[in-house]
Amino acid sequence: MLSVVVAPWGSGEPVFGRAADVRHYAASTMKVAVLAALHRSGVDLDAEVPVVNRFDSAVGGEFANSRDGDGDQLPWELLGGTAPLRSLAERMITHSSNLATNLCLAAVGPEAVAGVWRRAGATHSATPRGIEDAVAREAGVDNLVTARDLVRLLRSLDGEPELLALLERNAYRVDLAAGLPPGTRIAFKNGWVTGARHSVGVVYPDDCPPYLIAVCYTGPLASGHGTADPAARLVARISAAVWDRRRDVTARP
Structure with a gap:
């Protein structure tokens, strides 16, 4: 299943949508919602927190992350x-650290993340559990997103330039970024596991206003490999096609 949403930054209202409300496993795109929850929580971001690998499961008990499975x-x-917490949040976004994500999530709690989705106007997305909470997932408690909700989430960061600046420092310049001319500014987050490949971003062209794009793919093309993934190339091709029509996108009222 392939979902795509494109919208001008100014309104955030889609000018193109394909399967926009189909739910996909969130992969690492949910880290944007955790980031927003952490920054809006009022916690001291410079406070030192214990770095542990033991977390409360959403269905009771505890779980741990796999070091081998963390990028x-x-x-x-x-x-x-x-x-x-500030440095953990940075690694969560720039290098997609799973361990840092669960530490940040533990600092604010899932309800704060749910508030981020509500504030964004999301209707089908949720982050009820931490990464690698396998028991919860087996019980049907899962992190889900839609392309429309991911666009809404990124649009809701307007007025929080420090968060968008952090997303610009994403170290994984694949997916949406790979479909843009070299040097093009993009604040984005991607995520992948075997069977799913997603990316959402705000693109800043030099010759027209910014635009939002989210691509979610679930299917056999997604190998789960960071760069050598056929699904990553698919996302890049879609990004390139939208770039070619960027003036049409941003000219919409």
Whole structure:
């Protein structure tokens, strides 16, 4: 299943949608909602928190992350010590750290993340559990997104330039970013697992106003590999096609 939504930044209202409200497993796109919840929570982002690998499951009991399955090893080097929430939030976005994500989620709680989705106007997306909470997932408690809701989520960050600036520092310049001319500004978050590949971003062309784009793909093309993934190339091709029509997108009222 392929879902696509494109919208001008100014209104956030889609000018193109394909399967916009179909739910997909969220993968790492849910980290944007966790980031917003953390920054809006009022917690001291410079406070040191214990770096642990034991978290409360959404259905009771505890679970842990797999180091081998995490694309960012830096937070793991701090295990048993402490780290500022601000630095954990940064690694969650720039290097998609799963361990840092669960530490940030533990600091604010799932209800705060649910509030972020509500504030964005999302209607089909939710983040009820941490990453790798396998027991909860087996019980039917899952992190889900739609392309329309991801666009709404990013649009809701208007007025929070520090969050958009952090999304611009995403180290994984694949998916949407790979479909743009070199050097094009994009604040985005991608996510992938075997069977799913998603990316949502706000693109800043030099010759017209910014626009929003979300692409969610669920299917056999998604190998789960970061760069050598056929689904990543599909997302890049869609990004390139929208770039070619960017003036049409941003000219809509």
